[in-house]
Amino acid sequence: MSIIATIAAVSLAALLIWKIGAPCARFVGVLMVALALMSIVAGDPVSTxxxxxxxGALLWLAGHLLSAYKTRQWSSRLAENIVTRTPLRYLDPVRGYEHRHARRPVTGSTPESTPDRIQPPVDDFAQWERELTADTAPTVPAPPVRPVANASPSVRPDPRAASCTASAQPRSRATSPSARCPVLAPCARPGGSCADPPLRPLRPAHPPLRKDGPPMSALTITHTHAEGTLIDGTSRGDGSAEILKAQRWRWSRNLGSWYIPQSRDRRAKLPQINATAAALRAAGFTVDVDIDDTYRPTADVEADKIARQAARVDALDAKADRKAGTAEAAWAADQAAHDALPEGGEPIKVGHHSETRHRRAVEKSWNALGKAVAAERAAATARGRVDAAAKTTDRRYAPVTVARRIDKLTAELRRLERDRDGYTRTLHTNKQTGQKYVETHEAASGDYRERVLAEIEHIADELAYWEGVRAHQIDAGTATAYSRDVVAAGDLVRYVGHFHRVLKVNAKTVTIGSIVGGSWTDRVPYSEIRGLRDADGNGVRIVDGARVVDTGTDTGPDAA
Structure with a gap:
């Protein structure tokens, strides 16, 4: 391999690592850790x-380090704590510079002035705000000035020069009403006067969020299941937006407030709320937190979801109409620009007085066509969003979706009841000795028990609501309650557009032959069955939970 090929391969590898190395390393690391832990739980020796x-852990940490080097911020609190609380903090891409320079001794310093521990950084922003809001510039007593031996008595000393003699004064600026020039400290050189060129005041690298004005307002973070997690009291330019964006909050024009996504009708995300409150308090805000985690009845929740979805469909429909009108206007403009061109496809006469006008007309027609095509695509996209949003509620209440949701809620309710009452489970059985390794979980207690009881009550309410929806669908004939009581081995069940022979009837599923013609078998949940026939191909109906065979019906597609 030549040197150029080697350099190209190394460059390609470096580019791939820089672009996709971080997510790949995190994913592979988590996968290796999970597989190792599962193997250890299964009984493999820990040493192997x-x-x-x-x-896996090193790969995961390396992925987060690379991501932090690229974005200058940590995407994982755990990785940040591992790096910043260990000797790896000198490799920290976010604050590693401060850690490394904090250990460098300052020239002329004493051991007392440079302790081993890292000193906290100076808050230049707060210091500058204090200086700006002060009535007068801070002053430091000027050191005594040695008299000049051969000073001329005829020269009168400038009284304003006294304000410029102290080279140790803070670099601030104030304006004196009685002086003809601003008082600057320090001056361009010791012992100078106001006529000397002033030095620019020292300012921090980034200006503060507010130079003057009223103090920061009081903020209130509220959480209710009806409204979600919101924050009140913010205003444009008060500095809260940057903090809220960093804490993964979003701004809503409809609500007129910042909010946490996916927080409505859910428990409060306390880690995110507490982190936001701490960051705002560190920036000088007064923050109050008011959390109400009381669940609403499921019927009210679903009614609100349906109403919000209907309002969203109306808004998207109006937007699609506006986009369609814009597209029609764009096509009209394109036709007008096309009609302005010379008839018959007349070519541009180079050097003729009409060349410039002709070229402008062609360019205008081309631009109008591009705008019309873009407007047409935007209108089609908006109409597609309307069609998708209009089907959202119907899809949520589809019979198959409702049946799956009932199964999921039933499993969740059983899990919570086990946590409430305590349970044991067998982790591993030694095949040689027959000894069982049993894991025992005590019943929930304290605050956790109160939360489990609240969750049980909420899940039971949800389950009752969706079971009512399922019963209504069965009564209306839009869903059929198939079970092992009405399906028998040898029957034909319709699944994914074809009928398949039932090989075995289970508690929650039926076993059929492979739907792709393989030698294996597949299992189909009862909620996925679209039709039922007996072994002879006669249709089967479910009437009051009983199996009724309709003889002489059309067998339809062939059985698989």
Missing amino acids: RLPMLAT
Whole structure:
């Protein structure tokens, strides 16, 4: 391989690592850690899986380090704590510079002035705000000035020069009403006067969020299941927007407030709320937190969702109409620009007095066509969003979706009841000795028990609501309650557009032959069955939970 090929390969590898190395390393690391832990739980020796576990953890941490080097911010609190609380803090891409320079001794300093521990950084922003809001510039007593030996008595000393003699004064600026020039400290050179060129005041690298004005307002973070997590009291330019964006909040024009996504009708996201409150308090805001985690009845929640979805469909429909009108106007403008061109496709006469006008007309027609095509695509996209949003509620209440939701809520309710009452489970059974390794979970207690009881009550309410929806669908004939009581081995069930022979009837599923013609079998949940026939191909109906065979009906597609 030539040197150029080697350099190209190395460059390509570096580019791939820089572009996709961070997410790939995190994913592979988490996967290796999970596989190692699962193997250890399954009974493998720890010593054989420890290298895999350590390699996965290092890959995960390396992925987060690379991501932090690219974005200058941490995407994982755990990775940030591992780096900043260990000797790896000198590799921290966000604050590693401060850690490394905090250990460098300052020239002329004493051991007392440079302790081993890292000193906290100076808050230049707060210091500058204090200086700006002060009535007068801070002053430091000027050191005594040695008299000049051969000073001329005929020269009168300038009284304003006294304000410029102190080279140790803070670099601030104030204006004296009685002086003809601003008082600057320090001056361009010691012992100078106001006529000397002034030095620019020292300012921090980034200006503060507000130079003057009223103090920061009081903010209130509220959470209710009806409104979600909101924050009140913010205003444009008060400095809260940057903090809220960093804490993954979003701004809503409809609500007129910042909010946490996916917080409505859910428990408060306390880690995110507490982190936001701490960051705002560190910036000088007064923050109050008011959380109400009381669940609403499921019927009210679903009614609000349906109403909000209907309002969204109306808004998108109006937007699609506006986009369609814009597209029609754009096509009209394109036709007008096309009609302005010379008839018959007359070519441009180079050097003729009409060349410039002709070229402008062609360019205008081309631009109008591009705008019309873009407007047409935008209108089609908007109309597609309307069509998709109009089907959202129907899809949420589809019979198959409702049946799956009932199964999920039933499993969740059983899990919560186990946490409430306590349970045991067998982790592993030694095949040689028959000894079982049992894991025992005590019943929930304290605050956790109160939360589990609240969740049980909420899940039971949700389950009752959706079971009512399912019963209504069965009564209306839009859903059929198939079960092992009405399906028998040898029957034909319709699944993914074809009928398949039932090989075995289970508690929640039926076993059929492979739907792709393989030698294996597939399982179909009862909620996925679209039709039922007996072994002879006669249609089967479910009437009051009983199986009724309709003889002489059309067999339809062939059985698989």
